[in-house]
Amino acid sequence: MKEHNRFMNELFRIVNGSLRLDIDKVRNYTSFLADKLEKEGDKFSAGRLRKMLEENDQQLRPVDLGYARALPVDAESRFPLIERVNWRAVLEAPVVLTQDQRDVVNEFLSVAKSYALLDAQGAAGSINLLMYGPPGTGKSRIARFIAKELDLELYMARLDGLISSFLGSTSKNIRALFDFAARTPCVLFLDEFDAIAKLRGDSQELGELKRVVNSFIQNLDTIGPQSIVLAATNHEDLLDSAVWRRFSYRLELNFPIAELRRQLWLQFLKPFDFREREVELLVDLSEGFTGADIEEVCQRLQRRRIVLQHDPELKDAFQILQNIGIGEGKERRFLSLIRGNDVSAIISALRDRNAKLYTSAALAGLLGVSKATAYRRTLKRDEKNG
Ligand SMILES: Nc1ncnc2c1ncn2[C@@H]1O[C@H](COP(=O)(O)OP(=O)(O)O)[C@@H](O)[C@H]1O
Ligand SMILES: [Mg+2]
Secondary structure, eight states: OOHHHHTTHHHHHHHHHHTTOOOHHHHHHHHHHHHHHHHHTHHHHHHHHHHHHHHHHHTTOOOTTTTOOOOOBBBTTTTOEEEOOOOGGGOOOOOOHHHHHHHHHHHHHHHHHHHHHHHHHHHHOOEEEEEEETSSSSSSHHHHHHHHTOOOEEEEEEHHHHSSHHHHHHHHHHHHHHHHTTTTSSSEEETTTTTHHHHHHOSSHHHHHHHHHHHHHHHHHHGGGGSSEEEEEEEEGGGGHHHHHTTTTTEEOOOOOOHHHHHHHHHHHHTOOOOEEEEEEEEHHHTTTOHHHHHHEEEEHHHHHHOOOOOOOOOHHHHHHHHHSTTTTTTOGGGSSOTTTOOOHHHHHHHHTTTSSSSSHHHHHHHHHOHHHHHHHHHHHHHHHO
């Protein structure tokens, strides 16, 4: 039974393509199946399938083009609507998620993997996942992870690029995008998904816009359970409830809690030599920071190491953290409350926050002053506060 099911996903799609007379879909999935068979050691069947493709190609396309066909382009500008994300080129450590988030991703993955089985039992719904949350919390990275786990190509469409100044073209673009995904073995990733919703308020031509949103919904419906669609948005509140309902799986991402920040720091600090105690301080200081922020701190440490030729220390990380913490809309970040380099102010704020964690030794490391100085300052400050 298990053995039998392994190639059913492809077989169903090939049959579906034949019945709809969608030659491209049939060819793409046959080629994909041949690759899969070869990977699993059945060179003979793979060869036969490829031969069939070759012999029955009226357009005399080169075989080695495989299923990586031309990407769909904008109806007006001819710019590609979609971009292939080469996840194979990057070696990434696991995404850092809470248990609940991991459960959603794993369930989604197992459903996507056993589509044929579910379909045979009449239990296949659409395999759509909506990820929402602030920028830099790992949505794109999860998309890469999912494509990798399913061993499928990942195609990303930025929705803002899809929206043409000519509304008629927008509908055409949406259509072209979904047509492409329907006949290509892939994960389709709709990034900046809120662009479609934002559009509604921006324009005068409300009737026309409604049509665009509707065409989106329709396409999502008709692409059916055969394709895997991921969408990401930073503004979930902008999404239409009709659009929202189209996604059977939803994953909320947020500013990582302390335990996740610890894992993120450990992951990104790997090339350096930070002690556990120092990591603990960074975890606390980075409250309100995203995974992308933490990664940025570490990238800047790396740059300092190369340019200044010294191993980064805690005070370097603290400086960069402070620097990233500045800025509008960052009020969630505890560090944005401590501005500038007024040592007394910093000591005071940190002692207020957690006197047990921010000992004078810890403060010395953070501020890059001697232990004696930090001790004196801390003492002075604590005395003043009674
Ligand atoms: N939860 C996370 N786990 C691991 N890395 C993360 C996480 N969140 C953010 N990052 C890092 O930050 C970078 C940017 O994240 P990204 O996935 O592009 O965020 P988003 O798409 O939500 O804006 C990623 O490449 C990744 O290295
Ligand atoms: Mg992203």
